[in-house]
Amino acid sequence: MSGWVKIAGLGPGAEALVTPEVSAALAEATDVVGYIPYVARVAERPGLTLHASDNRVELDRSRHALEMAAEGRRVVVVSSGDPGVFAMAAAVFEAVEAGPSDWRALEIEVLPGITAMLAAAARAGAPLGHDFCAINLSDNLKPWAVIERRLRLAAEADFAMAFYNPRSKSRPEGFARALVVLTEACGDDRPVLFARAVSTPEEELRVVPLPEATPEMADMRTMVILGSSRTRLIERPGRAPIVYTPRGIDP
Amino acid sequence: MSGWVKIAGLGPGAEALVTPEVSAALAEATDVVGYIPYVARVAERPGLTLHASDNRVELDRSRHALEMAAEGRRVVVVSSGDPGVFAMAAAVFEAVEAGPSDWRALEIEVLPGITAMLAAAARAGAPLGHDFCAINLSDNLKPWAVIERRLRLAAEADFAMAFYNPRSKSRPEGFARALVVLTEACGDDRPVLFARAVSTPEEELRVVPLPEATPEMADMRTMVILGSSRTRLIERPGRAPIVYTPRGIDP
Incomplete structure (x- = not known):
């Protein structure tokens, strides 16, 4: 199975504001990457590895997600709110642009969320x-x-x-x-x-x-x-x- | 049971982008009010009346929703995207401000959605x-x-x-x-x-x-x-x- 990165918005906090699209991506993921309090919102389950990291390491986190996807893993990068608004999507694309050319062939998708x-x-x-x-x-x-x-x-x-x-x-x-x-x-x-x-x-x-x-x-x-x-x-x-x-x- | 108005965002089109909060409101509603193509996205069921109206009658539609809520009905006003962004929420509040004072005591809630x-x-x-x-x-x-x-x-x-x-x-x-x-x-x-x-x-x-x-x-x-x-x-x-x-x- 080939890997992918989905950059997903968890919305502002309530479960009732997480889209079904994001819930489905989390259910298929092998790995979840993100800032500690956002990763803490994802339920643990067998087969899922949670990779929580501190604030201000957005590019390291992005590269890690892309490396894992290149190895065939299914990686969800979680953001609070919407990933495209002052959150992880731009950071992942900065990493793609500066990274090895084979990252451009990866399946990368942004899943919108309810921004703050x-x-x-x-x-x-x-x-x-x-x-x-x-x-x-x-x-x-x-x-x-x-x-x-x-x-x-x-x-x-x-x-x-x-x-x-x-x-x-x-x-x-x-x-x-x-x-x-x-x-x-x-x-x-x-x-x-x-x-x-x-x-x-x-x-x-x-x-x-x-x-x-x-x-x-x-x-x-x-x-x-x-x-x-x-x-x-x-x-x-x-x-x-x-x-x-x-x-x-x-x- | 006392009535309410929930002004709900259906997101851009896909079911997977409708929040659980909005789905729950639609499941509890007695009436759905909105522009024809948006009301068409709501599944019919017994006990639910759909009120579809044409474009550019946002204030009439808002007053209708508020009148029904004042009579004890549970009314969802549907918008595409997010109701607060160039959609029905401001129109409903314009109607509240200009309407009878008892409308201000109604339970009115805005349920956000994925805006376009x-x-x-x-x-x-x-x-x-x-x-x-x-x-x-x-x-x-x-x-x-x-x-x-x-x-x-x-x-x-x-x-x-x-x-x-x-x-x-x-x-x-x-x-x-x-x-x-x-x-x-x-x-x-x-x-x-x-x-x-x-x-x-x-x-x-x-x-x-x-x-x-x-x-x-x-x-x-x-x-x-x-x-x-x-x-x-x-x-x-x-x-x-x-x-x-x-x-x-x-x-």
Whole structure:
């Protein structure tokens, strides 16, 4: 039997958000590769080897997966959310491009998943109901100047904005700077959603006006969604307000 | 039993991309409401009434769903893809905001799905592996000037761009204008992905350099993804190239 690599999205956390396509791939796999907390979400079974590795070794992990597939193994690389959004798919293709030419002949498939911004948006209402952008706030892989420039242009375009990786222990100051830039560039009190650990037992949602947002409201398990200038709140008796962005702009 | 509305994403087409959460909601529903081709994807069964309606009546459909829930029915509003991305969730909340105040007390939940851009990106590789934006090219609900301005700012921010609703019979000229603006604003030959009917038997993928993209390459079942300036192709023997955007930008 010939080997393959499937780069699969496990969704934000709940089993009910894992697609049947991903479950089927896991059932056929001989090996699962990924970051420790994501591999921990895969059930052990005879015939399946779990290879959990630490954060920030995405290229090593990708090469390992490709080497095993070249030896005939059926390898699932797991990501949280969707593998194509700030996750493992691009890392695997970076490894393919830089690797031996026979890796290009391998069967490599990406299996989409529910990415964090869609799960977070769904829990709050529909803040991404009009044009939006998704920005990775981690400056591990790009200079801060690029991030700041994108924040200003996204505000000028009046996109809603979904922020991945807003904050980590190793660089707590980045998100604080982002909030300063955004408050200045937006100049209004549009809502910001802090959605932590969505679809898990630790889920917490919080909605505040942009000028009241503070860096401590986010950690590495938090997805942050900033509305556009047209994002609205619908107040409800005894419940959190609905946050949504209307579909249209009148001419 | 008290009624509810669940606004559910059916994903791009394949059954294997429908989440268990959505399948469970459909199994509990008394009524399913939606655009004709999406309601046609729901299996009929005793006790379930299907209410299929035409395109462009999203608000009527939303009010109908809310009225039925207020009468105690369990209503699933179906969207293709994800309901929060250019689909039914924002329309339902527009109806809630403008409707009678008791609608605000209803149980309304959004169930996320695999949106078209994630499915299309997965089939091609990982074109959305770095910062990106999603723009609805339909000018039914916003003026063309807003679209053009966003295209120019997105190019300046060097986002990859996912375009929903690129083209319809009633306004074939919009996408042609978008391609002219983008070719000028980007000024290079970055790849454009045309992904039609992804995950269905009619699936077709095509990748061309931006200056060679033409309006006829898209129809209303096509998702268009334009790379950023850093999006790359990995050529493969006997197969379509992989399209991906590396994760990082060197300082």
